[in-house]
Amino acid sequence: MNRLRKLYEKSMLCAPSQIARQLEQEKVLIPTAYYASLGRKTRKQYTDPYAWDQKTVACILVNQQYTGCTVNFMTTTVSYKVHKTVYKPKDEWQIIPNTQPAIIDEDTWKRVQELREHRIRPTATGRTSLFSGKVFCADCGSKLNFCAAKSLNANQEHYRCANYKSGRGSCQIHFIRNVVLEKIVLEAINSLADFVRCYEPVFLYLMAQKDILSKRTETSKLRTAIENEKRRIQDLDKLIERIYEDQVLGNISAERYARMSVNYENEQCHLINKVAEDEKKLACIEQTSLDLKTLLKVLRNSTSFEELTPTLVNSLIRRIEVHNNDKSSGHCYVKVDIYFTAIGLIDIPTEDEIKSLMAKIKANPQECRLTA
Numbered sequence: 001m002n003r004l005r006k007l008y009e010k011s012m013l014c015a016p017s018q019i020a021r022q023l024e025q026e027k028v029l030i031p032t033a034y035y036a037s038l039g040r041k042t043r044k045q046y047t048d049p050y051a052w053d054q055k056t057v058a059c060i061l062v063n064q065q066y067t068g069c070t071v072n073f074m075t076t077t078v079s080y081k082v083h084k085t086v087y088k089p090k091d092e093w094q095i096i097p098n099t100q101p102a103i104i105d106e107d108t109w110k111r112v113q114e115l116r117e118h119r120i121r122p123t124a125t126g127r128t129s130l131f132s133g134k135v136f137c138a139d140c141g142s143k144l145n146f147c148a149a150k151s152l153n154a155n156q157e158h159y160r161c162a163n164y165k166s167g168r169g170s171c172q173i174h175f176i177r178n179v180v181l182e183k184i185v186l187e188a189i190n191s192l193a194d195f196v197r198c199y200e201p202v203f204l205y206l207m208a209q210k211d212i213l214s215k216r217t218e219t220s221k222l223r224t225a226i227e228n229e230k231r232r233i234q235d236l237d238k239l240i241e242r243i244y245e246d247q248v249l250g251n252i253s254a255e256r257y258a259r260m261s262v263n264y265e266n267e268q269c270h271l272i273n274k275v276a277e278d279e280k281k282l283a284c285i286e287q288t289s290l291d292l293k294t295l296l297k298v299l300r301n302s303t304s305f306e307e308l309t310p311t312l313v314n315s316l317i318r319r320i321e322v323h324n325n326d327k328s329s330g331h332c333y334v335k336v337d338i339y340f341t342a343i344g345l346i347d348i349p350t351e352d353e354i355k356s357l358m359a360k361i362k363a364n365p366q367e368c369r370l371t372a
């Protein structure tokens, strides 16, 4: 179980292929060999009990059941004649939460899935940056490439815009050293943490103004809308069936049937799109509120962060935008925008601003009593 937790932790830093190699070196039994060692029958044959495949690692990483739920109806057979198992689309899976003790907490699991979607690959030298997949050019929007050639020491590892192409590309260099970026991000995290720790009500008030706190009325409105739309879709099915029967029985003319069925089908099509849209909105609101909870949990739990860890970066930072360096003042000055998960860009208010915000909250405590 501990090994599983470590594996998830590791996956935030390395690719499945690297983890597979490490497990092989550490002589960890592959699942089939492990079951066999317990005396259980296994279907698969294996020659090397330590030959980990990156696919096996990936399978473990996407298995939602480690969060303590049970997932049913993941597969189906094509027909009773063809005994080929096929995976069903995810939205047809039945997920029953909390059926078993969770080994991986849900936040970690979700974060790993998110990272897997971005498919971050290590550089040729095997060195990875803490921020891979999160650093972008503020001007052209493309990714910044992480350069960690063998000839560079850790201090020289840097980022530059993917469109710079050594001066032949369409964008400027947007150069920043990895160590500098790490320092900037760590400072930003610490000042946000200080702010949240000392003035959480003010922080929540600001978030409410930015519309980030999940609005219960809006979610419940969306839920009701989705329910109604789904019910109408089912009703339309029945209506379409009924007019078809009416037409067969000669109760309505073929022409009238054609007109009505087109109308019903158009309405149904429109509703199906609307449901998809509303469900997306709802999922987005729920994700933001989950992200905000994670963010607050991480920030509240420590007095100050000494160094960046993959977990810290992945639970707090969503995106980093680097501006091109500005040498006009004589110093090399690089502006970096840090987008935190859930809250995005945040300007931490000054002492005076905090004071006036506190006064506002005190004057109207009912409206400002907020929780995340």
Ligand SMILES: [Zn+2]
Binding pocket: 137, 138, 139, 140, 141, 142, 161, 162, 163, 164, 171, 172, 174
């Ligand atoms: Zn660029």
